[in-house]
Amino acid sequence: MLPEFVRTLAQKIFEVPVAGMYGSEEMNGIALQCPECGLYHVLEDNVNVEVLRDGEVYPTGKGEAIITNLCNHVMPLIRYNQADIITLLDGDAAHCKLYPEGHSISKIEGRVLDVVRVEDNVEFNSFMLIEVIDKFNAFNNSAIKEYKYCFHSRAKKLELTVVLDKTKNPFNSLAAAKEAIIDTFKSIARPRLVKMIEFDVNFVDSIMRDEGKFRVCKVEE
Numbered sequence: 001m002l003p004e005f006v007r008t009l010a011q012k013i014f015e016v017p018v019a020g021m022y023g024s025e026e027m028n029g030i031a032l033q034c035p036e037c038g039l040y041h042v043l044e045d046n047v048n049v050e051v052l053r054d055g056e057v058y059p060t061g062k063g064e065a066i067i068t069n070l071c072n073h074v075m076p077l078i079r080y081n082q083a084d085i086i087t088l089l090d091g092d093a094a095h096c097k098l099y100p101e102g103h104s105i106s107k108i109e110g111r112v113l114d115v116v117r118v119e120d121n122v123e124f125n126s127f128m129l130i131e132v133i134d135k136f137n138a139f140n141n142s143a144i145k146e147y148k149y150c151f152h153s154r155a156k157k158l159e160l161t162v163v164l165d166k167t168k169n170p171f172n173s174l175a176a177a178k179e180a181i182i183d184t185f186k187s188i189a190r191p192r193l194v195k196m197i198e199f200d201v202n203f204v205d206s207i208m209r210d211e212g213k214f215r216v217c218k219v220e221e
């Protein structure tokens with residue numbers, strides 16, 4: 001999966017069309033991005049994709065990606081929960097002339113594990129957080145060099161810690177950079193989320209990485 005910003009940047013630099021691919025270690029290719037419509041068309045010769053929502057499996061709609069591999073005869077995985085959140089469309093809803101019959105994925109929102117719950121029915125995911133950084137960097141000379149998010153669940157406070165690249169930073173003051181980051185966050189996060197949580201930005205010279213798997217957003221009490 002390529003973040004949209006990386007895809008368009010790669011296209012610009014290499015001057016070739018770039019398409020995203022959605023796949024996994026267990027399933028191999030799951031879907032490919034279409035040059036015509038931009039949706040991810042499911043590789044239906046390789047996998048059957050369904051979605052899990054409220055404890056039931058459905059053929060379309062939003063939910064956790066439930067995938068059955070059709071080609072792995074040695075170790076078949078049947079209705080395997082890929083733990084990504086996707087929005088799945090049938091051919092009628094996808095409306096693509098290159099792929100009129102099969103299923104398509106209109107949105108891949110990252111892993112269930114990376115979803116941060118604020119309250120019942122209010123949550124955000126790491127893709128949204130990455131998008132904030134990508135969009136800010138696209139308009140501000142890639143000034144953010146490193147970052148990490150931390151959500152303090154009791155205080156409902158999302159804290160972004162940032163290392164700015166001093167050679168690229170277009171801002172006169174940290175206050176101006178902070179304001180621009182907050183504005184970017186507000187332009188991307190849903191209004192309900194913006195209202196519900198406090199968003200704050202700190203600037204540091206370097207970020208210590210935690211041991212183990214990198215998480216975009218750490219959650220603390």
Ligand SMILES: [Zn+2]
Nearest residue numbers: 034036037096
């Ligand atoms: Zn298409």
